[in-house]
Amino acid sequence: xxxxxxxxxxxxxxxxxxxxxxxxxxxxxxxxxxxxxxxxxxxxxxxxxxxxxxxxxxxxxxxxxxxxxxxxxxxxxxxxxxxxxxxxxxxxxxxxxxxxxxxxxxxxxxxxxxxxxxxxxxxxxxxxxxxxxxxxxxxxxxxxxxxxxxxxxxxxxxxxxxxxxxxxxxxxxxxxxxxxxxxxxxxxxxxxxxxxxxxxxxxxxxxxxxxxxxxxxxxxxxxxxxxxxxxxxxxxxxxxxxxxxxxxxxxxxxxxxxxxxxxxxxxxxxxxxxxxxxxxxxxxxxxxxxxxxxxxxxxxxxxxxxxxxxxxxxxxxxxxxxxxxxxxxxxxxxxxxxxxxxxxxxxxxxxxxxxxxxxxxxxxxxxxxxxxxxxxxxxxxxxxxxxxxxxxxxxxxxxxxxxxxxxxxxxxxxxxxxxxxxxxxxxxxxxxxxxxxxxxxxxxxxxxxxxxxxxxxxxxxxxxxxxxxxxxxxxxxxxxxxxxxxxxxxxxxxxxxxxxxxxxxxxxxxxxxxxxxxxxxxxxxxxxxxxxxxxxxxxxxxxxxxxxxxxxxxxxxxxxxxxxxxxxxxxxxxxxxxxxxxxxx
RNA sequence: GGGCGAGUAGCUCAGUGGAUUAGAGCAUUUGGCUACGAACCAAAAGGUCGGGGGUUCAAAUCCCUCCUCGCUCACCA
Numbered sequence: 001x002x003x004x005x006x007x008x009x010x011x012x013x014x015x016x017x018x019x020x021x022x023x024x025x026x027x028x029x030x031x032x033x034x035x036x037x038x039x040x041x042x043x044x045x046x047x048x049x050x051x052x053x054x055x056x057x058x059x060x061x062x063x064x065x066x067x068x069x070x071x072x073x074x075x076x077x078x079x080x081x082x083x084x085x086x087x088x089x090x091x092x093x094x095x096x097x098x099x100x101x102x103x104x105x106x107x108x109x110x111x112x113x114x115x116x117x118x119x120x121x122x123x124x125x126x127x128x129x130x131x132x133x134x135x136x137x138x139x140x141x142x143x144x145x146x147x148x149x150x151x152x153x154x155x156x157x158x159x160x161x162x163x164x165x166x167x168x169x170x171x172x173x174x175x176x177x178x179x180x181x182x183x184x185x186x187x188x189x190x191x192x193x194x195x196x197x198x199x200x201x202x203x204x205x206x207x208x209x210x211x212x213x214x215x216x217x218x219x220x221x222x223x224x225x226x227x228x229x230x231x232x233x234x235x236x237x238x239x240x241x242x243x244x245x246x247x248x249x250x251x252x253x254x255x256x257x258x259x260x261x262x263x264x265x266x267x268x269x270x271x272x273x274x275x276x277x278x279x280x281x282x283x284x285x286x287x288x289x290x291x292x293x294x295x296x297x298x299x300x301x302x303x304x305x306x307x308x309x310x311x312x313x314x315x316x317x318x319x320x321x322x323x324x325x326x327x328x329x330x331x332x333x334x335x336x337x338x339x340x341x342x343x344x345x346x347x348x349x350x351x352x353x354x355x356x357x358x359x360x361x362x363x364x365x366x367x368x369x370x371x372x373x374x375x376x377x378x379x380x381x382x383x384x385x386x387x388x389x390x391x392x393x394x395x396x397x398x399x400x401x402x403x404x405x406x407x408x409x410x411x412x413x414x415x416x417x418x419x420x421x422x423x424x425x426x427x428x429x430x431x432x433x434x435x436x437x438x439x440x441x442x443x444x445x446x447x448x449x450x451x452x453x454x455x456x457x458x459x460x461x462x463x464x465x466x467x468x469x470x471x472x473x474x475x476x477x478x479x480x481x482x483x484x485x486x487x488x489x490x491x492x493x494x495x496x497x498x499x500x501x502x503x504x505x506x507x508x509x510x511x512x513x514x515x516x517x518x519x520x521x522x523x524x525x526x527x528x529x530x531x532x533x534x535x536x537x538x539x540x541x542x543x544x545x546x547x548x549x550x551x552x553x554x555x556x557x558x559x560x561x562x563x564x565x566x567x568x569x570x571x572x573x574x575x576x577x578x579x580x581x582x583x584x585x
Numbered sequence: 586g587g588g589c590g591a592g593u594a595g596c597u598c599a600g601u602g603g604a605u606u607a608g609a610g611c612a613u614u615u616g617g618c619u620a621c622g623a624a625c626c627a628a629a630a631g632g633u634c635g636g637g638g639g640u641u642c643a644a645a646u647c648c649c650u651c652c653u654c655g656c657u658c659a660c661c662a
Contacts, residue, residue, distance in 0.1 A: 028602080036605080045604060048643090082605040083642075127662080164662060262662085288660050296658085297587060304588095310660040317662050344656055346589060374590080375656080412624075444598070448591065449655070456597065460624040462610040463598085470624050478621050522601065530599065533609085540625055549621045563621090585624080 001109035003513045015068035040089040047084040058084030095506045096495035110513045112154030119155045121147040123340035127164035128242045132394040138373045143340035144255045144578045145525045165261035171221030174234040176203035265323040269315040272323045287311035291355045306351045321352045326361045336367045343372035374449035402433035435579040439465035443529035463533045471536035472570045472581045475563040482549045486564035496558045501542040532573045539566045
């Protein structure tokens with residue numbers, strides 16, 4: 001369905017051409033939702049921006065536009081306010097007819113994109129042989145939400161997990177494995193990940209302290225990269241065990257990912273370097289092969305290099321990322337590649353994208369975009385750590401949220417003298433706990449750091465997951481109490497929107513499409529959160545003022561449809577964020 | 586020192602095409618359950634949008650400058 005906003009934009013553009021001639025056709029109609037409901041639903045600031053070029057009074061221009069508008073079916077006659085704003089107020093009949101139109105549609109009238117372009121979302125990316133920790137939280141949650149939103153819009157999304165499964169640390173690990181746990185190399189499942197993590201730490205200590213061990217580790221890297229069979233077996237063992245543990249988290253969070261680690265691009269790295277050389281971009285500097293960047297300088301003001309081959313001949317992540325760009329464009333046919341990593345990598349990606357463009361690997365027709373996000377902070381305003389000062393494991397963090405949700409729920413059940421089964425309690429606690437963590441993350445503007453606070457995210461009040469989940473449960477309560485099957489509601493009766501709460505709720509429901517389209521380009525999921533929070537508030541106001549079950553027809557059916565559409569909008573919106581709903585809580 | 590980002594109510598944060606009186610939530614104070622779940626709603630109070638300049642009829646938003654904080658600055662990713 002064409003959104004109201006787009007229809008208005010088209011109408012204003014047409015009116016502009018009718019009033020001032022065809023040369024105005026490309027002029028942006030500057031239509032946007034009003035920031036204050038008393039100015040109506042939408043406004044156009046067009047007349048003000050035309051005052052100078054047309055050398056006319058903006059109010060007169062506004063009047064000419066209004067005179068040429070053909071929107072009687074949608075809006076009341078637009079009014080001119082202040083210096084020349086055009087304010088639009090939707091007609092309630094029109095709003096009702098739109099609701100009626102989307103009511104039978106599973107997608108709630110939201111369009112798919114015309115061509116299913118391939119989009120890659122690169123997110124999560126933990127490191128093999130390490131546990132997932134709080135540092136992976138945001139990439140995983142934000143990346144998944146972005147992927148879900150683009151999938152819903154109809155893009156062909158490839159979700160890639162660019163795991164750290166290659167590099168110098170493996171020499172160290174394999175060397176230590178041989179030394180300390182030789183049986184792990186021959187016996188399946190001889191280690192679990194807990195051992196693997198402590199193994200990593202011990203290996204690191206050996207590596208830092210013992211020169212001889214360091215040398216062995218380096219040789220092990222060479223053997224691995226050369227494809228020595230027992231080294232590869234050890235490497236694979238490490239990867240498999242890590243992968244299993246990652247999967248526990250992904251299952252818990254309901255996240256689907258295709259693993260394609262750094263090692264995947266290994267065969268292409270040497271070619272990338274020679275390609276850069278052929279293009280004349282390569283320079284040797286302090287022993288390393290580099291491409292020098294435009295507009296990036298170091299402390300002394302000299303140009304900064306992107307190192308693609310280290311002094312020891314090895315490749316690094318810049319090389320891998322260049323190879324990945326090439327592969328993703330040539331083989332995967334991606335037209336948009338989205339990297340969800342922390343903002344600390346902004347320079348790295350800027351450099352890689354610049355070199356890829358210079359080298360002709362990255363054509364104009366493909367968009368690469370770094371989607372940065374800020375740090376997760378503790379209440380002290382510093383990077384989130386445990387009380388003992390170590391990094392918080394992701395599993396522990398999620399379990400804590402679920403446990404707190406469970407305690408809250410049990411306290412409330414006791415207060416209200418409600419009895420529920422242990423299965424119900426566990427299920428509600430899990431959904432509430434996980435959705436609270438996800439929603440807290442997604443509802444903040446991702447570019448800034450955010451403060452992690454269990455009490456706030458699990459609060460039943462305010463812009464939190466529990467508040468939204470409750471707003472979903474309330475319409476379901478109406479359905480149960482009234483013994484009404486929402487899917488069998490009469491769709492023939494005109495929807496009546498007499499009360500201001502009804503109208504406000506209805507208009508808000510219809511805005512989801514605009515929001516989704518906006519997020520599709522800005523990749524800022526917090527816009528969806530804000531939308532859903534406002535929807536929930538409007539529903540609660542409606543619920544307070546407009547009794548549904550005791551209303552007379554045709555108002556009763558109208559209100560049932562409103563309640564159902566609200567619930568389905570919340571459910572759909574939350575699903576785009578990777579959050580489930582509950583029928584009761 | 587360079588680059589990037591941030592600084593908006595006591596706290597957590599919205600505000601991405603400059604525009605009509607700067608928003609929300611939490612916390613605080615007050616009112617509302619003999620009506621579909623009060624896990625709710627209503628109302629009050631709370632801000633020189635870090636400081637200073639500039640552009641504009643109009644700036645939290647654009648430009649300049651300064652201050653504070655964070656991230657980052659060649660062989661880790």
